[in-house]
Amino acid sequence: MSELSARSGVAIPTIKYYLREGLLHPGEQVAATRAEYDDSHLRRLRLIRAMVEVGRLPIAAVKKVVTAIEDESLPFHQLLGTAHYALSPQVEPEPTPEWEAAKAEVDALIADLGWQVAPGAPARNDLTQTVARMRRLGMGDAIRTYAETAERLVREVELDTIPVGGDRDAAVEALVLGTVLYGRALEALRRLAQESESARRFRGDGFSPAP
Amino acid sequence: MSELSARSGVAIPTIKYYLREGLLHPGEQVAATRAEYDDSHLRRLRLIRAMVEVGRLPIAAVKKVVTAIEDESLPFHQLLGTAHYALSPQVEPEPTPEWEAAKAEVDALIADLGWQVAPGAPARNDLTQTVARMRRLGMGDAIRTYAETAERLVREVELDTIPVGGDRDAAVEALVLGTVLYGRALEALRRLAQESESARRFRGDGFSPAP
DNA sequence: ATGGGGTGGATAGTGCTACTATCCAGTGAA
């Protein structure tokens, strides 16, 4: 176990915790107080750390994904779907008129673009809530532009990072890391562009950094 | 105070907590056990809730922003800069060769695009870390595409939500909400596009939702 | 004029999450 810890960079008590939580399958018992861990444990540990550190998923979401990986009867594309859904913030619908209006708008947009999205996809609720908030503030006329932009990026770049075959852990890891890292990069780039464009428009020195 | 709580929808103990933390300026003492709160408190409370709920900022970051708002000697554009910086995740540089390589890449990209960004902007470190992780995985050739996309969105849409004059609380609120909400919308749209495009490519039914 | 509910201020406690720490008897290499 200390070897697993050393190789993965994860502390022993943390490994024990993951074992307890069922995120990591037990090692092969070789004696009452000894178990063997192999590459599958190393890979799983890498996947867990990727989801927790990079993706900032709560342990409960990680557990869902792990359960899906271990359910060998679950087809590959459903496994990827489970992982993908675990990445979205879970937003509860609110029974308000604003929500319904935003939901109608989101549904119309998806239909209009010809997107094929399951009715229960969590990103639908996430987007609905965001659109509702935007509307309340008088923003959000550019949603369609954003949708087209997202479609282009996904088509041209991101989908290539989603693997179609091979090892289940590795595939999920690639999906999670691809989705999260491109998202994070885009976010950072938006902020840099905002600072720069703000500098260009309002004065020569941008957002002056805080001291 | 119960009136402030009722109007803002924030529980009284929470208001007391914000007062303790210095996020909310005290009301005007009208007697030993009585104070008057006005619209400025209501607006400030809205701003705090926007940053906490929508922007998911930690209270410490909110405090920085509030301090900047209250420092009347701070010029308006520096106030906006402080708020903007508070929205970025704070990433510490790592002294590794990969980090340096990624940093060089990020710096070159920014220079190449002619962006005017302060050397200490937190989004630089955030992007550097992300690029480093991508490189380690063999991804990230499309960063430039993402940068150009971000620039276009910011130019055409987002900067218009950043107000240039008027009330400091309201301006910061608009900046924070604009930045966060467009980001969140784009994120949700990327996920929807991923699901749809994945359905189109791999089979007819997309990521089947988890049961 | 009086009593009941609300007030500001202080201090302590809660719930959640993601770990850490400690203890234990029991190996297994040295």
Place this chain on the structure above:
DNA sequence: TTCACTGGATAGTAGCACTATCCACCCCAT
């Protein structure tokens, strides 16, 4: 044979964002 290390169990910690309780006080409706 000894001693660091193991798996397993149980308990404790840190950080965050509140939430609860207590207190003397004071306003106002009765």
